[in-house]
Each structure stands twice: as C-alpha cells, then as structure tokens.
Amino acid sequence: MSRPRSPTLSWPGRAEAEARAAAPGAALAPLTERHGGPSTEPAGLVIRQDNRDALSALLAAGEPPMDLIYADPPFATGLTFTHKPTLGDTRHAADAFVDAFPGGLNGWLDVMYPRLVAMHAALAETGSLYLHLDANTVHHARVLLDEIFGPACFQREIVWRIGWLSGFKTSARNWIRNHDTILYYVRTPGRATFNKAFLPHAPGYLRRDGKPPTGRGIPLDDVWNAQPADVLDSIQIKSLSTEKTGYPTQKNEALLERIIAASSAPGDRVCDPFGGSGTTAVVAHRLGRRFVSVDVGAASLAVSRARLINSGAAFTVHDATTVDTDAGPYGLERRGEGLHVTSPPGAPALDQVFVGPRAAASMPFAPTHHVLRGRVSRGLDDVRLPTGAGGPLTVQLVDVDGRTRRVSLD
Ligand SMILES: C[S@@+](CC[C@H](N)C(=O)[O-])C[C@H]1O[C@@H](n2cnc3c(N)ncnc32)[C@H](O)[C@@H]1O
Incomplete structure (x- = not known):
C-alpha cells in the first residue's frame, strides 16, 4: 500500500514558482567590505542580495550548511514600512x-x-528552521513547509504573545490581535540540536507535597510571554526600548537569544535570510555563533553594519548593488590629522563615515577608522583620522537613508 501523501497547496502561480525554485540562482554578491581587522577570521557574513540567490550561491560555492535559520519575512500586511533613523x-x-x-x-x-x-x-x-509569521500567512506556510520538509519534520507552532494592550489596537470591535506565530521545523526528525530552556519557579513555590522544587525550573512551553515568569514583550510596543534602531519590524534580542540558545551550539552557523536590522546576527555573535545575515535593503545593511561594529563582531559584507564613487552633495577635505566633512542643507544627514587605506580595485574596503552617529539628526562634521594616516585613502559615506558612497582621496 502506498503511503498517503500530505496535502498540497495550490494557487494560480504555483507552476511558475516551482520553476523558479528549480532554476539556478545568481552568483554571490561581490565581497565589498571587511570589518574587524585583517588578522581576525571574520565570524560573519552580511549579504545585501536577494536571499534565494545568496543561499543558493553559498551552497553552490561549497560553503558549510546552516545549523539554524531564523526567518522573519514580510507578513503580507500590504504596508510600506519606513525606516526612522533620526530622532x-x-x-x-x-x-x-x-x-x-x-x-x-x-x-x-x-x-x-x-x-x-x-x-x-x-x-x-x-x-532547524524557525519561520516567524502571523495569521495573514501562517496557515498557508504550514502546508508548504509540510510539503517541502515532510510532515514529520514539523515540531511546534510557537505562539508569541506580543504583550500588554493599549491605545488604538484595543479599539477593534473584535478579539484584540495579540500574537505572532513561529513555525519550528527540523531538517531530520530526532537529529536536531535542542537545548531545553527553563523558567524559574515563583519565589516561595512549593510542590504539592509541601517540599521545595527540585530540578532546573519549569520547562518552557510553546506559548511565549504569557505567564508572569516569562517576560518577552515585543519591543514594538515599548516606546522607550534602548534596543530600538529605528528599523521597522525589528525583533527583540531576547526572542533571538531564546531561539539561538535552544537550537544551536557555539561555533554553529546561524542564518537570517530576512536580516532587517541585524538582530539575529548581533545575538548570534554574542552567543559565540557564526552568522549569515541576508537582506536586499539599503537601510538594512546600514543598520546591521553599525550594530555589528558596535558589538565588536568581525565580518565581511557582500553587496550586490553598485555604490557611487563620488561624494555627491557632500564635501570632503583632508585637514592635517582630520577629515572635514560638509553636508549642504537639504542633503540627507550622514550617519556613518568609514576611513581606510586605499584598497586595490579587486580587494574589499577594510576601514581602519569609523564614526557612527546612529539615531541623531545632526550630520557628521569632522572625523579624526587614525594617527599617521598618510597616503591615499578610501572614505565611505553612508547617509540616513542607507545610501552608500565610496570615494578615493589623495
Ligand atoms: C520583517 S523584516 C525583518 C526584521 C528583522 N527580523 C529584525 O529584527 O530587524 C523583513 C525583511 O526582509 C527583507 N526582504 C524582503 N524580501 C527579501 C528577499 N527576497 N531577500 C532578502 N531580504 C528580503 C526586507 O528588506 C526586510 O528587511
């Protein structure tokens, strides 16, 4: 008797989508930047490219496979999300x-x-794969993932409660929407890394026999942020969160800490194909994992790069886009030990300036010095060059929109 097949999902574009899935992808985007010093083995990759091309190019190049993928794709909300880098x-x-x-x-x-x-x-x-969605698409994704992975690879549907309710959201004449869904699959049932996580018992908690509890605490279940000991409110509802980068839809570092600690080991490769503000990469680095962060967006690269530099990570950048090689509206002038940068009124404020020795055309830009402004509305005026910086330089300017310019200076 043949095994019953799992249900398949049909939609008008399925045949074309299958053809695209089977077609070869583009080559990996060129290596453009190297951060963290020449002697350090970069622990991470930041790739500005379509994620299907990037993933298939890494595989074709014989790169090691990913031990964990956390994917937080667009939810099909119909909205345009704006990056608000300036305060x-x-x-x-x-x-x-x-x-x-x-x-x-x-x-x-x-x-x-x-x-x-x-x-x-x-x-x-x-x-393991964690696919972060909400009710717009999660049921369709479940059917697709059962097809692609096999139904036995499905492990859990994690419900992440977003948090307390206030304001506009509560005005709906309906049950108030208050959770995202994360589908957890493994590549091979029974073989995936899994480090169980525990919550502490409430102070003074006693077992039914009146004795204090033994063991490591309460094992975490698949409904997150829904009991007093489990505090994981979304940073999107916390107006004063210091984690916020201004990137819309940014997820909590604590959420990624939970997933990465449970489903990977130190030294493993953790990939986020919809990298956004770089949350997964930053947390993976902090927990001693290698990271691969992919996103098509300019703002994503700018925010992720700055966050990773601030966290002390060594990484390379691959960028599929062409970078301007002139200073555009900005003025650049070497003045002794410094570099004077001017930004005319109306030009987007500069958010990041990198300086390094002039690299040969075939080499990635390896800045030895940088100034990151982050979330301030003021531009960058003066940059102190590294002591003894003589000779031709490369200067990379990134404006608040994430637009990058790489300019040679004598
Ligand atoms: C919901 S956001 C991810 C937010 C992220 N988890 C964070 O903490 O900041 C989705 C991201 O997917 C990116 N994206 C959409 N389609 C993509 C594609 N085909 N390849 C790579 N990135 C893509 C968008 O640019 C956006 O940054």
Missing part, C-alpha cells in the same frame, strides 16, 4: 521595505515558495 527628524526617513505583493496572498506564495525551498536546501542535516 525627531523624519524628513529623510527612507522606505525600509514594502510588504505588499501583487495579487496579495497569491503573490506572497509566489515569492516565498522558492525561498522556503532554498532555506530547506541550505540547512544542515541536524539543522
């Missing part, structure tokens, strides 16, 4: 990404099917 000044706020798909849910499936296939192919035999 109190939204004039230059750029679009971070558009979360609208022609054809709505069908369009989302057209885009996601080849990417889910690529994520499955990129996983190690002992690897």
Whole structure:
C-alpha cells in the first residue's frame, strides 16, 4: 500500500514558482567590505542580495550548511514600512521595505515558495528552521513547509504573545490581535540540536507535597510571554526600548537569544535570510555563533553594519548593488590629522563615515577608522583620522537613508 501523501497547496502561480525554485540562482554578491581587522577570521557574513540567490550561491560555492535559520519575512500586511533613523527628524526617513505583493496572498506564495525551498536546501542535516509569521500567512506556510520538509519534520507552532494592550489596537470591535506565530521545523526528525530552556519557579513555590522544587525550573512551553515568569514583550510596543534602531519590524534580542540558545551550539552557523536590522546576527555573535545575515535593503545593511561594529563582531559584507564613487552633495577635505566633512542643507544627514587605506580595485574596503552617529539628526562634521594616516585613502559615506558612497582621496 502506498503511503498517503500530505496535502498540497495550490494557487494560480504555483507552476511558475516551482520553476523558479528549480532554476539556478545568481552568483554571490561581490565581497565589498571587511570589518574587524585583517588578522581576525571574520565570524560573519552580511549579504545585501536577494536571499534565494545568496543561499543558493553559498551552497553552490561549497560553503558549510546552516545549523539554524531564523526567518522573519514580510507578513503580507500590504504596508510600506519606513525606516526612522533620526530622532525627531523624519524628513529623510527612507522606505525600509514594502510588504505588499501583487495579487496579495497569491503573490506572497509566489515569492516565498522558492525561498522556503532554498532555506530547506541550505540547512544542515541536524539543522532547524524557525519561520516567524502571523495569521495573514501562517496557515498557508504550514502546508508548504509540510510539503517541502515532510510532515514529520514539523515540531511546534510557537505562539508569541506580543504583550500588554493599549491605545488604538484595543479599539477593534473584535478579539484584540495579540500574537505572532513561529513555525519550528527540523531538517531530520530526532537529529536536531535542542537545548531545553527553563523558567524559574515563583519565589516561595512549593510542590504539592509541601517540599521545595527540585530540578532546573519549569520547562518552557510553546506559548511565549504569557505567564508572569516569562517576560518577552515585543519591543514594538515599548516606546522607550534602548534596543530600538529605528528599523521597522525589528525583533527583540531576547526572542533571538531564546531561539539561538535552544537550537544551536557555539561555533554553529546561524542564518537570517530576512536580516532587517541585524538582530539575529548581533545575538548570534554574542552567543559565540557564526552568522549569515541576508537582506536586499539599503537601510538594512546600514543598520546591521553599525550594530555589528558596535558589538565588536568581525565580518565581511557582500553587496550586490553598485555604490557611487563620488561624494555627491557632500564635501570632503583632508585637514592635517582630520577629515572635514560638509553636508549642504537639504542633503540627507550622514550617519556613518568609514576611513581606510586605499584598497586595490579587486580587494574589499577594510576601514581602519569609523564614526557612527546612529539615531541623531545632526550630520557628521569632522572625523579624526587614525594617527599617521598618510597616503591615499578610501572614505565611505553612508547617509540616513542607507545610501552608500565610496570615494578615493589623495
Ligand atoms: C520583517 S523584516 C525583518 C526584521 C528583522 N527580523 C529584525 O529584527 O530587524 C523583513 C525583511 O526582509 C527583507 N526582504 C524582503 N524580501 C527579501 C528577499 N527576497 N531577500 C532578502 N531580504 C528580503 C526586507 O528588506 C526586510 O528587511
């Protein structure tokens, strides 16, 4: 008797999506930057490129597979999300990404099917996938992932309660929406890394026999942030969170800490194919994992790069886009030990300036000095050059919209 097949999902663009999933992808985006010093073995990769191309190119290049993939794709909300990098000044706020798909849910499936296939192919035999969605798409994704991974690879549907309710959200004449869903799959049932996590018992807790509890605490279940000991409110509802970068849809570091600690080991490769503000990469670095962060967006690269530099990570950047080689509206002038930077009124404020020795055309830019402004509305005026910096320089300017310019200076 033949084994029953699992249900399949059909939508108008399925045949084309399958053809795209089977077609070869583009080459890996060129290596453009190296951060963290020449002697350090870079622990991470930041790739500005479509994630299907990046994942299939890494696989084709014989790179080691991923031990863990956390994917937080657009949820098909129909919205355009704006990056707000400056405090109190939204004039230059750029679009971070558009979360609208022609054809709505069908369009989302057209885009996601080849990417889910690529994520499955990129996983190690002992690897795990966490796919973060909400009710817009999660049920369709579950059927697709059962097809791609096999139904036995499905492990859990994690419900992440977003947090306390206030304001506009509570005005809906309905049950108030208050959770995201994270689908957890493994590549091979029974072989994936899993480090169980525990919550502490409440102070004074006694067992039914009146004795104090033994063991490591309460094992964490699949409903997160829904009991007093488990505090994991979304930073999106915390207006004063110091974690916020201004990148829309940014997720909590604590959420990624939980996932990475449970489903990977130190030294493992943790990949985020929808990297956004770089949360996964930053947390993976902190927990001693290697990271691969992929995103198509300019704002994503700018924010992730700055966050990773601030966290002390060594990493390389691969960028599929062409970078301007002139200073555009900005003025650059060497003055003794310094570099004087001017920004005319109306030009987007500069957010990051990097300086390093002039690199040969075939070599990545390896800055020895940088100034990151982050979330301030003021531009960068003067940059102190590294002591003894003589000779030709390369200067890289990144504005608040994430637009990058790489300029040679004598
Ligand atoms: C919901 S956000 C991710 C936020 C992220 N988890 C964080 O903590 O900041 C989704 C991201 O997917 C990116 N994206 C959308 N389609 C993509 C594609 N085909 N390849 C790579 N990145 C993509 C968008 O630019 C956006 O930054």
